[in-house]
Amino acid sequence: MNNRWMKIASRGALMAVMFFVFAAPSCQSSPVDGVWNVTGTDAQLGDYTGQVEFYHDGQTLKFARSVQYTNQAFKDYDVYTGWDGTAVSGESDTTATVALRTVDYIKQAEGLARDGSRTDDELVTGVFVSTGKNTMSATYTSAPVGDVSATETLTYVGPSGETPIFKMDDTYYASHNEMPSGIRNIIWNQLTEYHQLEYYDGYRDRPEFQAGIHFFPHFRTDFAWYRAHPDALRVPNKTVDGISLTETMLRARSFGPTLAEKAALFDADVQEYDISPVGMIADYVYGTEPKQWEGNHDSSLWTGVYVAGQFYRYAVTGEAEALANAVNSLQGMLALMDVTGDPAEFARTVRVHREGTVPGVPGAYNKWNQGAEGYADMDWECCGNNDMVAGIFYSFAVAWTMLPDDAAYDDERARMADQSERLVALLNVTDDKDLGSDSNKVTANGLAYALTGKPEYLTAYNENFSDGLELILQAGGGMLYEWGISDWSGQHLTTIDLYSRYLASVLVDDVERLPLYATGWSTGMGLTKDVRYTLWPFVAYGTSEPESKHDEVLEEAIWTMREVPFPKEQFYIDPRVDPDYCVSPLPSLFWKLDWMDGGRHQGLYAKPIFQRGAATAYYWKDNPLAVDQTPGSIKDPSADYTHAYWMGRYFGIYDETE
Secondary structure, eight states, rough: OOOTTTOOSSOOOOOOOOOOOSSTTOOSTTTTTTEEEEEEEEETTTEEEEEEEEEEEEEEEEEEEEEEEEEEEEEEEEEEEEEEEEEOOOOOOOEEEEEBOOOSSSSETEEEOOOSSOOOEEEEEEEEEEEEETTTEEEEEEEEOOEEEEEEEEEEEESSOOOOOOOOOOOEEEEOOOOOHHHHHHHHHHHHHHHHSSSGTTTTTTTTHHTTTEEEEEEEEEEHHHOTTTTTTEESSSSOHHHHHHHHHHHHHSSSOHHHHHHHHHHHIIIIIITTTTTTEEEEETTTTSSOEOTTHHHHOOOOOHHHHHHHHHHHOOOOHHHHHHHHHHHHHHHHTTTOOOOOOSEEEEOHHHHHHHOOTTTTTEEEEOOOOOOOOOESSSSSOHHHHHHHHHHHHHHHHHHHHGGHHHHHHHHHHHHHHHHHHHHOSSOOOOTTOOOHHHHHHHHHHHHHHHHHHHHHHHSSHHHHHHHHTTTTTTOOOBTBBBHHHHHHHHHHHHHHHHHHHHHHHOOTTTTHHHHHHHHHHHHTTSOOSHHHHHHHHHOOOOGGHHHHHHHHHHHHTTTTTOOOOOOOEGGSTTOOOOOOOOOOOOGOGGGGOOOOBBBBBBGGGGGOSSSSSGGGGGGGOOOOOOSSEEEOOOOHHHHHHHHHHTTTTOOOOO
């Protein structure tokens, strides 16, 4: 495949016979091999110090370089560059070559823009000449633009260690096989008009577009280095400017802090910016003081997972702050059913009342209504649905289990018990087939029995837990991935839904069905093993003992946590600026049949989280194959990380040192 990401062989020539004859330690296979200290001056970046290494990788002489620039800084970070290339020796010198990328995935930053005028790599050539015993000098030039012009002196240090001083370790793997020709022909025929959209100009005739294989990332470059250098940036095989430094900063923000350090930052960030005065996750409007929030349309779900995450934090740490956060946002969740004044309606979210809000507009989707009697100081957003009730189930199940056995929380317990019964009644009369599904009825009745002890709810729990629902559970609960297509947001919802149902089954002591969940978790991991889901394997390993064949799925889930940068800062993300990038021939959510209406575009290459952009309310429900993002005027909340982190700690997936 003619793509820089998929090449196995390194650029450059094969190793030739080494030419140096000066004395060197006997452990070297040839005089040039090993690690060298360097000092030098770069015409663009100024003075620097660091190291150069020559080592053998199979039949190839490899060249690695890591240097720090004395007078360069970027947003309080020290600036390094890391080069990974090849070398060849001649009779009088050794020549190293490195290809530096000039474009990657950010389109605009620091007053710069990738406008398509420059896409080729900058090829750096370094010429090394012996100047004495264990010393060399080097001169670097580059083409076609000449970004690099430097001279340096080198002094031998010793043989290479177990790992090179710098090595590119960003790769992609195929997440599925090629589509069978018969199926492909049928799908391509259906997409003929879609492929003629202007969006696909320049892509539709490319071999990788026609093959339609989607790739997922293993990006590991500099993970260990950033843990040791959290206040530095090492620009990896790229030319240095404001955009490449920004791209490098996002990697540093992800890999440098431990997961626990990021959790502390995100926990504070959520409370500072993401929680409205009524306890709900909301969208802070950048730069407003006093703070202003816009209602988050899916806040019932995001606040529900936030409540659960803070209870996990409380269970792990015993911190009073975590308990206070959880209870405060649980109060917001408890308002969702009471604020509407309608027993057949619950809100998507609530906010502090704003003058001019009209009370009681029935069925006005995505509109605000003033609260009912007793809640006139709030507004509520219509209309609670299947996705939003998952947040209620989840927060109630976790809160009921983890609230301290203290009279101070009797009111919360009483309200959850009362609302669990009202949820059962609501689901029994709703016309929404999803909201009133057997799955929701199982969870609702299980919770109602656990919270009230009334036997009729246990009877209804068992009646609704049909043979068909058990089979779906064992088959992975609806998890799917095929040829780059998945319902990404739906898969997150499936995780929360199924785990809430599991908690209900635990609360009613349904020991006969609990093994079905273990089967379902394992099956779901098998169905989606190549797409790096986060929460599903966390729950699977936290509640069951999956076979060791799934351990790599869990490890990839942990890597997604490592890839989350703090803070969630938005940038102009568009990997199409890189000519090696290719869009996908398949629209996302293929079955919706609305591709011609605009959107649904995705790429062939999923990105690590630090390359996706932060214009998202919740990382774990996003399509990792999404193409571009544009910054907006609101800050997206950070409950995604806090929920996942503390779930992982609660389940023992990792400890505070990870």
